[in-house]
Amino acid sequence: MDELQPLMVQRLRKVNELKKEGTNLFPNDFRVEKTCEDLVNRFGQATPDELKMVKESFSLAGRIMAMRDFGKAAFIHIQDRRGKIQVYVRSDRVGKKSFGLFKKMDIGDFMGITGTLFRTKTDELTLDAESIRLLTKSMRPLPEKWHGLRDVETRYRQRYLDLLVNPKVKEIFTKRTRIIQLIRQFLDARDFLEVETPMMQPIPGGATARPFKTHHNALDMDLYLRVAPELYLKRLVIGGFERVYEVNRNFRNEGISTQHNPEFTMLELYQSYATFEDLMALTEEMVCFIAQNVLGGLALEYQGGKIDLSPPWKRLTVKEAILQWGRIDSKTLQDYDKALKYAQGLGIPLEKGIPPGKIITELLDEIVEPHLIQPTFVTHYPTDVSPLSRRNQDHPDLVDRFELYIAGKEVANGFSELNDPVDQRERFIKQLEQGNVGEMEGHRLDEDFLHALESGMPPTAGEGIGIDRLVMLLTDSPSIREVILFPLLKPQRE
RNA sequence: GGGCCGUUAACUCAGUCGGUAGAGUAUCUGCCUUUUAAGCAGAGAGUCGCUGGUUCGAGUCCAGCACGGCCCA
Numbered sequence: 001m002d003e004l005q006p007l008m009v010q011r012l013r014k015v016n017e018l019k020k021e022g023t024n025l026f027p028n029d030f031r032v033e034k035t036c037e038d039l040v041n042r043f044g045q046a047t048p049d050e051l052k053m054v055k056e057s058f059s060l061a062g063r064i065m066a067m068r069d070f071g072k073a074a075f076i077h078i079q080d081r082r083g084k085i086q087v088y089v090r091s092d093r094v095g096k097k098s099f100g101l102f103k104k105m106d107i108g109d110f111m112g113i114t115g116t117l118f119r120t121k122t123d124e125l126t127l128d129a130e131s132i133r134l135l136t137k138s139m140r141p142l143p144e145k146w147h148g149l150r151d152v153e154t155r156y157r158q159r160y161l162d163l164l165v166n167p168k169v170k171e172i173f174t175k176r177t178r179i180i181q182l183i184r185q186f187l188d189a190r191d192f193l194e195v196e197t198p199m200m201q202p203i204p205g206g207a208t209a210r211p212f213k214t215h216h217n218a219l220d221m222d223l224y225l226r227v228a229p230e231l232y233l234k235r236l237v238i239g240g241f242e243r244v245y246e247v248n249r250n251f252r253n254e255g256i257s258t259q260h261n262p263e264f265t266m267l268e269l270y271q272s273y274a275t276f277e278d279l280m281a282l283t284e285e286m287v288c289f290i291a292q293n294v295l296g297g298l299a300l301e302y303q304g305g306k307i308d309l310s311p312p313w314k315r316l317t318v319k320e321a322i323l324q325w326g327r328i329d330s331k332t333l334q335d336y337d338k339a340l341k342y343a344q345g346l347g348i349p350l351e352k353g354i355p356p357g358k359i360i361t362e363l364l365d366e367i368v369e370p371h372l373i374q375p376t377f378v379t380h381y382p383t384d385v386s387p388l389s390r391r392n393q394d395h396p397d398l399v400d401r402f403e404l405y406i407a408g409k410e411v412a413n414g415f416s417e418l419n420d421p422v423d424q425r426e427r428f429i430k431q432l433e434q435g436n437v438g439e440m441e442g443h444r445l446d447e448d449f450l451h452a453l454e455s456g457m458p459p460t461a462g463e464g465i466g467i468d469r470l471v472m473l474l475t476d477s478p479s480i481r482e483v484i485l486f487p488l489l490k491p492q493r494e
Numbered sequence: 495g496g497g498c499c500g501u502u503a504a505c506u507c508a509g510u511c512g513g514u515a516g517a518g519u520a521u522c523u524g525c526c527u528u529u530u531a532a533g534c535a536g537a538g539a540g541u542c543g544c545u546g547g548u549u550c551g552a553g554u555c556c557a558g559c560a561c562g563g564c565c566c567a
Contacts, residue, residue: 005504006503006504006521006522006538006539007503007504007520007521007539010502010521010522011521017501047523064533065497066530067528068529068532068533069530069532070526070527070529070530070532071525071526071527072526073497073526073527073528073529074529075529075532086529086530088527088528088529090527091527101561107520107522118528120528120529120530120551121528121529122529124528124529124530126528138506140522141504141505141520141521142504143504143505143506143519143520144504144505144506144518144520145505145519145520145531146505146506146518146519146531147505147506147507147508147518147519148505149505150505150506151501151505151506151562152562153501153561153562153563154505154561154562156562157562161505161565165505178537183508229520258563259565292506316513331504334558347567392559393528464551478510488514489562490560490561490562491560491561492560492561
């Protein structure tokens with residue numbers, strides 16, 4: 001315990017008094033029958049007279065969140081996982097001994113109550129306690145009831161307090177779980193199989209990102225936390241799991257921002273005999289299914305802007321998109337030097353020698369992305385920045401790939417998969433030669449994956465959806481830290 | 495990495511021109527058996543993020559550092 005603060009000293013005094021009286025401060029034999037929500041759902045509409053007819057007693061437990069003391073009686077609010085209910089504790093009903101114990105309870109303590117229901121003068125459904133138990137004594141005070149906990153840093157560092165006193169925060173994380181449940185429900189119903197693939201990989205593959213490194217002592221082997229599960233999921237497709245998905249964490253050793261946390265949650269799915277177009281349809285359907293269930297409709301507000309998820313979503317090619325919002329014509333865009341100069345003129349720090357496709361995607365991020373507020377699929381990316389995507393039949397320098405943008409954020413990335421092992425080998429080698437990947441620690445030619453691909457992968461389409469960003473969108477959260485329970489923060493200096 | 499902002503009681507926040515550190519909630523004491531931000535009366539509670547500087551005197555001005563937020567790269 002840190003240096004004893006006055007408030008803790010006062011609580012410790014009560015603790016010692018209770019111990020001396022023989023009270024167990026941490027019992028675990030109270031039987032909980034109901035949640036607050038159960039009682040509100042069942043009796044919330046009942047009139048005072050109807051409640052008088054209910055002779056039944058109910059037992060519930062929870063944390064004391066508010067207390068209004070009248071000397072020989074008190075009103076308190078009890079909060080459990082499903083809600084809150086008011087409890088009336090009076091000396092003449094619970095008995096003098098229990099009431100003496102109650103007087104030593106604090107906001108923040110856990111309490112078990114058995115009682116009957118009534119309605120107060122001010123019409124609030126209230127449990128009239130006939131017996132009470134202290135279930136856990138708390139030693140520190142909770143944040144203030146009215147303003148709650150506002151300090152962002154404390155909210156993240158002491159998320160338990162944030163969850164306790166800020167109901168909206170609890171709601172966001174409940175929604176997050178609901179969203180992931182709905183994803184599973186949606187994909188399971190379409191005969192996708194959920195799998196788990198390695199988090200620790202000898203070669204980090206599937207995305208261009210700096211990995212976290214770790215070491216296995218017994219094998220004396222360096223390992224990397226995965227930046228994507230892609231190459232393992234494809235191995236499973238090769239192994240005959242024609243429809244697979246995984247919802248789990250990826251790790252990227254890069255910057256932190258309102259859009260980026262070093263560990264983040266991704267859905268990746270693979271469907272054999274499907275194309276990137278099939279996956280656009282699936283994405284549209286799945287996101288609408290989730291929104292319908294979580295929001296009750298397809299209209300939502302994100303940070304003051306209105307977003308309509310009603311299908312069909314807009315689709316346009318990368319080229320069309322750049323020509324629409326950029327001040328550049330088709331001919332200039334196709335000329336490497338001119339396109340590079342144009343990009344540099346916009347303040348994008350690019351050096352000569354970068355792959356042509358990189359100019360295109362940088363331009364996309366810079367001039368198109370902010371405009372893509374309503375859901376939009378941008379399609380047909382350059383091949384040289386899409387090493388795992390299948391080439392377009394008619395334009396081999398483009399791939400059958402899409403990215404989904406909503407509210408100016410990249411939410412999904414999918415493509416028809418490259419299943420030609422010879423082409424794949426060449427593209428891996430080219431990627432590594434280009435430096436930005438090759439120089440990144442751990443990235444090297446994954447012979448084991450190529451070996452698998454040489455055994456034959458059926459025509460397949462795959463996609464990744466950023467779950468954190470999807471949750472941000474559906475909960476109107478401005479920062480990724482609002483949708484991750486314990487976002488990464490630097491340790492606090494003592 | 496750069497710019498701007500923040501850090502004061504357990505929580506939410508004031509703090510004027512540099513001159514004894516403030517409020518509400520919470521806590522403690524007393525009264526109170528239908529309150530709900532209960533009420534009334536009283537009390538206690540501070541390393542003003544940290545380190546240094548300027549000054550007779552620093553929460554306040556200056557520099558550096560830490561952590562966080564927003565924006566930019």
